[in-house]
Amino acid sequence: MTVLIPVSGKLAERYGDKALFTLAISAFMLISVACGFAHNAPALIALRFIQGLAGALMAPVGRLIVLRSAAKHELVEAxxxxxxxxxxxxxxxxxxxxxxxxxxxWRWLFWVNAPLCLLALALISRFLPATAGDRSVRLDKTGSALTGLGFTCLVYGLVALGEVGHSPLQVGVAVAVGVLLIIGYRIHAGRVRAPVLSLSxxxxxxxxxxxxxxxxxxxxxxxxxxxxxxxxxxxxxxxxxxxxxxxxxxxxxxxxxxxxxxxxxxxxxxxxxxxxxxxxxxxxxxxxxxxxxxxxxxxxxxxxxxxxxxxxxxxxxxxxxxxxxxxx
Structure with a gap:
């Protein structure tokens, strides 16, 4: 989720809110079904990583749709x-x-997502108006890489800090690399016109x-x-x-x-x-x-x-x- 959340807004502008939201829910549903068929822990972990990528697009894009659809006086309640x-x-x-x-x-923990996602897709198709994407919107690939890798290292380091079996050196390196990448993005964001995350x-x-x-x-x-x-x-x-x-x-x-x-x-x-x-x-x-x-x-x-x-x-x-x- 930390990899794709920063770039989700730009992707929605480029490809359209409804199209990206539909794609994210569809991918989340398919990966959920696949998780239920996982035969070992490594396979489940890999599938969950991909599921997190889809989830990273669902929540921010869904909120973006709400912000664009609600009138200003309805924003707080929405x-x-x-x-x-x-x-x-x-x-x-x-x-x-x-x-x-x-x-x-336990496999039904994942399979239960399928009917919920199908219901969401039906409601999106019926009620959500399509918005045209703007292919002229440029994606900040360097900024996306810096934020994605930086936040991933920070999350990994902080999680490892609370788990048994990780050496202090391993935790320290992960956190240090994450901090350096975020500092690098701060420098990068000041040099480009449309950074992936606007610090302004x-x-x-x-x-x-x-x-x-x-x-x-x-x-x-x-x-x-x-x-x-x-x-x-x-x-x-x-x-x-x-x-x-x-x-x-x-x-x-x-x-x-x-x-x-x-x-x-x-x-x-x-x-x-x-x-x-x-x-x-x-x-x-x-x-x-x-x-x-x-x-x-x-x-x-x-x-x-x-x-x-x-x-x-x-x-x-x-x-x-x-x-x-x-x-x-």
Whole structure:
């Protein structure tokens, strides 16, 4: 995903939103089916890498379509809905995964994507208008290579840092190479007219603040749908099914927040809303981490629900150039 996400926007401009979105979903579906037929771990890992390439085009291009389709006064609510769905899906995933591995075979974890992708393709064909691509759009190949390899080295180094079996030298080299490649892209981006990632966007205060604070928040909570069910299974003896059911609690909180998000955003403004809900999400997540789920069930459930309730609000989008203290 780190390889293709930076160039996804340029590819959409060159080949058209609908065409690229359709291609990404089709590739994701076919690779998912192939993953279910994998006969060993190396084959599955290779297929998952290709699946990640397709996934890298699905999410950014899908959001780009939303941004281009929604009117300016509808942008906040449209992006809130996109963020809500993106937040709920990985939370529901462990529950569905628990059901599948309990009653079916692990291969169905991948095969279940096929009907969902077919439904998405049918809806795209029926409702999404085609946009003509502009073949004159130039792709920054050097910048794409620098960002793709740089982010890949950084991700590999950071993942290896938390795993047993990797030497400090191996981790250090991967991170150092990643940093050098990103520095190289910074120099390259200042010399070309249309870099793959426009660093000039960082001059916008609202964009810069939402990007960096949102990244910290994402790092802090993005692993919850994976780490929580694993912790419940390995640490407390929960079955995959029951561990997945617990992870549904934040999803319920996030869904209930959808009915209040726009009104609270208009009443509190971005600065106060982001600060209060970010603080609430942090407190609830810390409380859930301290408590033993079997000793304080009610408080544990309320903490997870409160975290889910606050999370989509804490990731609310910031409009281009809008001061953080203002309301839409």
């Amino acid at each position: 992006m809130a809905l996109v963020i809500l769905l993106a937040m709920i899906a990985p939370v529901i995933g462990p529950f569905l995964g628990g059901v599948i591995v309990t009653w079916l075979d 966007l960082l001059k916008l205060y609202s964009f810069r603040a939402s990007l960096f604070s949102g990244s910290v928040f994402r790092i802090a909570v993005g692993g919850l749908p994976f780490l929580l069910p694993v912790t419940l299974q390995k640490g407390y003896g929960y079955s995959p099914l029951y561990a997945g059911m617990v992870v549904l609690i934040p999803a319920a909180g996030g869904l209930s927040m959808k009915f209040f998000s726009t009104r609270l955003l208009r009443k509190l403004g971005y600065r106060n809303g982001l600060a209060l809900h970010g603080l609430l999400a942090g407190i609830c997540l810390t409380l859930a981490g301290i408590l033993h789920p079997q000793d304080a069930v009610i408080i544990y459930v309320l903490a997870l629900f409160g975290f889910g309730w606050a999370r989509p609000r804490a990731r609310a989008p910031v409009a281009r150039g809008m001061p953080l203290s203002s309301a839409p």
